[in-house]
Every structure is written in C-alpha cells, then in structure tokens.
Amino acid sequence: MHIHFIAIGGSAMHNLALALHQKGYKITGSDDMIYEPSRSRLAKNDLLPKEFGWFPEKISTAVDAVILGMHAREDNPELLAAKAIGIPIFSYPEFLFEQSKEKTRVVIGGSHGKTTVTSMILHVMHYHQREVDFMVGAQLEGFDTMVKLTEDNDFVVLEGDEYLSSPIDRRPKFHLYKPNIALLTGVAWDHINVFPTFEEYLDQFRIFIDSIVKGGILVYNEEDPHLKKLVEETSNTIRKHPYKTPDFHVESEKTFLNTPEGDMPVAVFGAHNLQNLAGAKWICQHMGIDEEDFYEAIASFKGASKRLEKIAESNQTVVYKDFAHSPSKVKATTQAVKEQYPTKKFLACLELHTYSSLNAEFLKEYKDALAAADKAVVFFSPEAVENKRLDPISREQIFDCFNREDLIVHTNSEDFQNFLKEQEYDNQVVLLMSSGNYGGLNFDEIKEWLK
Known part of the structure; x- marks a missing residue:
C-alpha cells in the first residue's frame, strides 16, 4: 500500500509515517521545512524528501491514500491534485481509526494530563512485556517511536486530542476514535481560537462521551465538577468508573504513595500527577494488569518528555x-x-x-x-x-x-x-x-x- 504524507515533518505525522513504514507500507511525503528530530529520523529510514516544497507531480493513481497534516493549507498543490484524481484523503486521526477498527481502542482524553496518563499506561505495559499498539504525544524512554501499529496486537492506546483533525476536517481528533475504553482527566477551557466560549468547548467532550461504543467503559476524574456533570448527563449506555487523587505524602523531597502494601516511593510528584496515576491504574486494570503489578511497574516511571x-x-x-x-x-x-x-x-x-x-x-x-x-x-x-x-x-x-x-x-x-x-x-x-x-x-x- 502506497501512502503519501502531506506535511510529513510534523511530530505526529513523521511518527505515523515511520510506524507505517515499519509495517511494510510504501511511504512518500512532502513538507516545506522539516526540523529536528523529525529530519534525522526520517532520513535514517530513507523517508526524508529530497527537496522541500510541494510537488503535485508526486500525486498519481499509484498512490492509494493521502494523509493530510494540520500544517498544510487548504490550497496545498498536492492536496488539490489528490482531490482532482479522486485519491482517498485522510486526516491523521481518521487513518489511525482505519488502522485500529478491529482492535480494542483505549482513548485517553482531557484538557491536560492525557500525555502523562497515556505514557504511564504504556510504561506499565512495556514493563510487563504486554504488546500493545499506541499513539502518544511525547517520546518515551524505551520506545523507538511515538506510534506503533501492528496486525497482531489486540489493544491500541491512543492519546485523544480535542484540537482539529486537519485543514479540511474541523472535527476534534478524539471524536473520530470511537473508544471501547476511555478516560477523561478533566475539562479546562483551551483552544479559544476554535472554541470561543467555554460552553462550545464543553460540547466537544459531550460528543466524545457519546462516541464511546455502547457497553463501553468511561474512567473519569470525579474531582472535576464540569466533567462530573457531563458524565452524569450522558444518556450513552456505558459503564462509568470515577477516580480521584490517591493518598500520598512528601518527605525529604520525595513523594510516597499510600498503597495497600504500604508507602511506596514514586518518581513523579504533585497532586495532579498522582491523580493521573490513579486514572492510569484503572485503565491498566481494564487491560488485564492487576493492582499489585501496576504498582510494581509505576514505581519506575519517571515521566513523559517535557512533562515535569x-x-x-x-x-x-x-x-x-x-x-x-x-x-x-x-x-x-x-x-x-x-x-x-x-x-x-x-x-x-x-x-x-x-x-x-x-x-x-x-x-x-x-x-x-x-x-x-x-x-x-x-x-x-x-x-x-x-x-x-x-x-x-x-x-x-x-x-x-x-x-x-x-x-x-x-x-x-x-x-x-x-x-x-x-x-x-x-x-x-x-x-x-x-x-x-x-x-x-x-x-x-x-x-x-x-x-
């Protein structure tokens, strides 16, 4: 399968390109500029465009699908060429859904903390040698890429961003994933250039909750009053599991989590991060990791890149x-x-x-x-x-x-x-x-x- 990326140099886009390349797809792409580390990582896999710019001649009937990055414009020459020929055009989240339709989709959303929660889940899975597909918004220790897609793994863990999907698809990314298991960390008004009022922003989370498959699971932070209200209001027939900040204390610049097995030192700190940890524990349990194994693994989690x-x-x-x-x-x-x-x-x-x-x-x-x-x-x-x-x-x-x-x-x-x-x-x-x-x-x- 030949996939062409318009704006291949983006953080998420180049990771998806690498994941599909590893899966055996033929990958081509274009961008007007590509910075590090995307540039070196694409070059290492012979995916770096030979020259920067947009080249409609790269688009032909030999291309099976185009993935359009948010960085591109609506009048991008390659996009116009793909439309003219009738090549299927996907946004990044649309294509991720296409790749995971037969899997159990675990989607982590919320105004903040979603990268950390996703990273915690992946760390625990990696620690216990449980293979899962994933997409996360930060580079993680022990992982080569931020995206992994296989034919074999049963679970896919997706960080669910509420920002727009592409220049021609104004839907928030997390509306497209249709999760079987979801987590929401909280709701705090953001992206006011797209959602100018808090009520419009809240609507995006209402839609996300309603997009969870019937009989699915929603894990949510009950300490967020806005989120708690949204969960109580939904008529979607899903199972709801609230979580809250666990008991902890700080001693000599170290944080200790109070667990059934006693006080356990953890590398992350702050009430908001321990709240994220509580949510990650719920999700891991739904993915087959018991509480004791979760604590054993999370003790060595040092945080996601750029997050404290x-x-x-x-x-x-x-x-x-x-x-x-x-x-x-x-x-x-x-x-x-x-x-x-x-x-x-x-x-x-x-x-x-x-x-x-x-x-x-x-x-x-x-x-x-x-x-x-x-x-x-x-x-x-x-x-x-x-x-x-x-x-x-x-x-x-x-x-x-x-x-x-x-x-x-x-x-x-x-x-x-x-x-x-x-x-x-x-x-x-x-x-x-x-x-x-x-x-x-x-x-x-x-x-x-x-x-």
Whole structure:
C-alpha cells in the first residue's frame, strides 16, 4: 500500500509515517521545512524528501491514500491534485481509526494530563512485556517511536486530542476514535481560537462521551465538577468508573504513595500527577494488569518528555522543564513543585506562547496561577502576538491578570536568558513552563550555568 504524507515533518505525522513504514507500507511525503528530530529520523529510514516544497507531480493513481497534516493549507498543490484524481484523503486521526477498527481502542482524553496518563499506561505495559499498539504525544524512554501499529496486537492506546483533525476536517481528533475504553482527566477551557466560549468547548467532550461504543467503559476524574456533570448527563449506555487523587505524602523531597502494601516511593510528584496515576491504574486494570503489578511497574516511571522533566541538577539546585501553558495546568504544576521542595527557593517561569495564552481576554484565566512560587517570571514576545494577529498586550495587563505585584515580565528573549544566567543557583528549584522555547533558549546550556 502506497501512502503519501502531506506535511510529513510534523511530530505526529513523521511518527505515523515511520510506524507505517515499519509495517511494510510504501511511504512518500512532502513538507516545506522539516526540523529536528523529525529530519534525522526520517532520513535514517530513507523517508526524508529530497527537496522541500510541494510537488503535485508526486500525486498519481499509484498512490492509494493521502494523509493530510494540520500544517498544510487548504490550497496545498498536492492536496488539490489528490482531490482532482479522486485519491482517498485522510486526516491523521481518521487513518489511525482505519488502522485500529478491529482492535480494542483505549482513548485517553482531557484538557491536560492525557500525555502523562497515556505514557504511564504504556510504561506499565512495556514493563510487563504486554504488546500493545499506541499513539502518544511525547517520546518515551524505551520506545523507538511515538506510534506503533501492528496486525497482531489486540489493544491500541491512543492519546485523544480535542484540537482539529486537519485543514479540511474541523472535527476534534478524539471524536473520530470511537473508544471501547476511555478516560477523561478533566475539562479546562483551551483552544479559544476554535472554541470561543467555554460552553462550545464543553460540547466537544459531550460528543466524545457519546462516541464511546455502547457497553463501553468511561474512567473519569470525579474531582472535576464540569466533567462530573457531563458524565452524569450522558444518556450513552456505558459503564462509568470515577477516580480521584490517591493518598500520598512528601518527605525529604520525595513523594510516597499510600498503597495497600504500604508507602511506596514514586518518581513523579504533585497532586495532579498522582491523580493521573490513579486514572492510569484503572485503565491498566481494564487491560488485564492487576493492582499489585501496576504498582510494581509505576514505581519506575519517571515521566513523559517535557512533562515535569528534570533537565539539570547541581549545588542543591534542580531545574525542571514542563509543557504547561493552560492556566489550570500552570497552577497545578507550580503548586506541585512548591510542595515537593518546601525548603528551597522557588523560581517559576512561564512563556505565554499559544493563541489562547496571548489573547488579552483569556489572560484573566491566569489569576493566581503563579502564586505558589517565591519569584515568578512571565515571558512573551510582542512579535508572536502580532504574528497571531491578536490585540497587543501590555506589561500592565500581565500584572493585573496574574494578580501578582512582584511579577517580573520579560518581552525580549536575550534579556530573559541573561536574567536566568544571573540567578543565584544555590538551594533553588527552577521551573520553566512553556510549549515553546522562550524565543530560542537552549535548555542544554542551563547545566553549564549551575557549575
């Protein structure tokens, strides 16, 4: 089968291309630019396009299907050529569903935490040598790719994103998977460029709950009042299993989970991560892993890439990088770090990088999000605001919205990096939260600053 990828260089797209290549499919693709690590990984498998750009001559009747990435535009020349010839065109999630129609589909959704929960499940399965297909949004230790598709495995575990499927398919990705087993971590308004009101955003989760197959299972976080209400309202004939934050305590900068076998140290920390762990346990049990085996495996889980990832440590100082950018996740992550390191000075840095976070109206959602930090910094690029065609935001707005008078605001990347370099790195914990890189910060360099 010959599959052509339009925008093959994306994080998810290139992983799907690699998975299908490993499955024996013929893979071709195009993109206008491909960055690392996608570039090297595609090149290693002879899948890197010989030149960048869009080439409609690559599209012919020899192509069985086209997979369209979100990065492409509606007027993409290759897309138009595929439409003209009548080649089937799939979005990324559509094709994943096609590949998993005969499997038991386990879909992990929610506004935040879904990558972590999916990663925990895969870690447990890998630990116990249970083979499953999967798609996850982060690179995991012990896994070559973020996507695996086989003919043989019974289960497929899919991270269910609520963002749009493709430029020509405006449905949220997780609407397309039709899960047999689902988990929802919670609902916190996001993607306001697509869902301008919270009610419209809630509707996407209503649709997802109703898409679970009849007689299927929904595991959900009962501590989220919005989610609990949605689950109570559904008329879908599914089994419902609530979960909540398990009992735990922090001692000497280590987190211990209270289990039936006694206190167990875990590498992850923070109430929100232990809440994710509780949900992952339920899912693993539905996949045939008993509670004792789950705890044995999860003790060695260190976290998903970019999710409270420790990137440097020296002189009693620890530096974490986290993908947090939504208000609720920023607040939860900041609180978690404070609770884990109560005796250390705590510097929390947040980059406003997404469309939602740079929207002047949405900024109000960040009230008190950085309150747990001893010192707090917000970085944003006025150029990014302009590029997203949003109304300008001022430093004063940032101060007001975060409700913190001593907040430090940086709008120049070089100034922010100099600020970080000049910190007294002694008995301190630093948290860098962003879905970007602060305008060009080399995170590897931070290790040198601590020496």
